[in-house]
Amino acid sequence: MDRNELYRDIIADVRTLLKARTHPRRRTIALSPEAAAWLQAIPGPSTVDTASAPAPAAPEPGPATLGKAPTAAPVDGPDDREAALAEAARRVSACTKCALCETRTQTVFSDGSPWARLAFVGEAPGADEDRQGTPFVGRAGQLLTDIITKGMRIHRSEVYICNVLKCRPPGNRDPQPEEIASCEPYLREQLRLVQPEVICALGSFAARFLTGLDLPLGRLRGSWREYEGIPVRVTYHPSYLLRNPSAKKQAWEDIQEIMRRLQLPIQG
Numbered sequence: 001m002d003r004n005e006l007y008r009d010i011i012a013d014v015r016t017l018l019k020a021r022t023h024p025r026r027r028t029i030a031l032s033p034e035a036a037a038w039l040q041a042i043p044g045p046s047t048v049d050t051a052s053a054p055a056p057a058a059p060e061p062g063p064a065t066l067g068k069a070p071t072a073a074p075v076d077g078p079d080d081r082e083a084a085l086a087e088a089a090r091r092v093s094a095c096t097k098c099a100l101c102e103t104r105t106q107t108v109f110s111d112g113s114p115w116a117r118l119a120f121v122g123e124a125p126g127a128d129e130d131r132q133g134t135p136f137v138g139r140a141g142q143l144l145t146d147i148i149t150k151g152m153r154i155h156r157s158e159v160y161i162c163n164v165l166k167c168r169p170p171g172n173r174d175p176q177p178e179e180i181a182s183c184e185p186y187l188r189e190q191l192r193l194v195q196p197e198v199i200c201a202l203g204s205f206a207a208r209f210l211t212g213l214d215l216p217l218g219r220l221r222g223s224w225r226e227y228e229g230i231p232v233r234v235t236y237h238p239s240y241l242l243r244n245p246s247a248k249k250q251a252w253e254d255i256q257e258i259m260r261r262l263q264l265p266i267q268g
């Protein structure tokens, strides 16, 4: 293959990648670390010697990718959502709008990618999250991570994870209506900035908030709901699944529906 053919092939592959990953509302594309490394390994046209230069190694087949991994390539301009989310997180960290500010160790804003196609929304931080400042890091967080990485076979860093409340209710009690009312503008801002294609509501508080329906979780799951035009799938909170392992089968069915919607391969 001569130099021109090599670059035509590379450009065609990159164009295919860009088309597959771009979204009408998105100005950046998501690259897995493997794809980013592969692109970076391609020598520039001014230095390449096709007669002696080895072809760039293709990435090892790995898990499916979804949304932004650590590297995001600009497509048609800078994307300011990362800065806007950082600014929102800064405001949340100083928030005193409800009494939970008096008992928190720190606020818990989000984890994952600002460009995620899928957002998980839970209820509120627990003790581990309050200590570490990251949502879903305790036992329930490990189960959610397993659902994402072993079930969906994508990286946790590719989804967006947050809660309805940004501060831990003492003793992990249920969120109070006035706390939800005080905190909800932050969640709305997060979802408006991230613009996920699908939201997965984890547990009844997130489900009721996102769907606007005051129904038991059992009636909210099992069909597609909607938040501000974004499809919402309701499933059990990982904490509930730890206490009730028999519900994992239904939760997996919910996750598979999300995977179908996002056209992710379902294995097994």
Ligand code: SF4
Pocket (backbone or CB within 6 Å): 092, 095, 096, 097, 098, 099, 100, 101, 107, 165, 166, 167, 179, 182, 183
């Ligand atoms: S829970 Fe929300 S509204 Fe209440 S203090 Fe924390 S960030 Fe502010």
